[in-house]
Amino acid sequence: xxxxxxxxxxxxxxxxxxxxxxxxxxxxxxxxxxxxxxxxxxxxxxxxxxxxxxxxxxxxxxxxxxxxxxxxxxxxxxxxxxxxxxxxxxxxxxxxxxxxxxxxxxxxxxxxxxxxxxxxxxxxxxxxxxxxxxxxxxxxx
Numbered sequence: 081x082x083x084x085x086x087x088x089x090x091x092x093x094x095x096x097x098x099x100x101x102x103x104x105x106x107x108x109x110x111x112x113x114x115x116x117x118x119x120x121x122x123x124x125x126x127x128x129x130x131x132x133x134x135x136x137x138x139x140x141x142x143x144x145x146x147x148x149x150x151x152x153x154x155x156x157x158x159x160x161x162x163x164x165x166x167x168x169x170x171x172x173x174x175x176x177x178x179x180x181x182x183x184x185x186x187x188x189x190x191x192x193x194x195x196x197x198x199x200x201x202x203x204x205x206x207x208x209x210x211x212x213x214x215x216x217x218x219x220x221x
Contacts, residue, residue, distance in 0.1 A: 105146065109142045109145060112154055114127045115167065116137070116141075116158055117165065117167065117168045118134045119162060119166065120132075120134065
């Protein structure tokens, strides 16, 4: 029984979140994690995601910054390893042009299709026979 309590205490000590060793370093890690995309979630930053890969990447950022790398060095490392996709705000260049222009193209295409459908949907002018035209002309006199 005593061994179970000892094992439980050991597991809790190992799995407990580590105390903030360096608040400045934590702030830098969090700042960088907000600029990088979670590769698993894709619509969240590394800071917002709890996916195991996001946790690993945050730890990697922490270790690199602890090792003396600058924020730019860490970002360059991540881009070299995972491509521009890892950046939450990718730069405007030829390879990311579709990311920047794509939403506007889709919006314009949607507007065009909507207008086209509305124009085709208009009710056609009613065609009157000669007898109906004569009757209408008689009523208008």
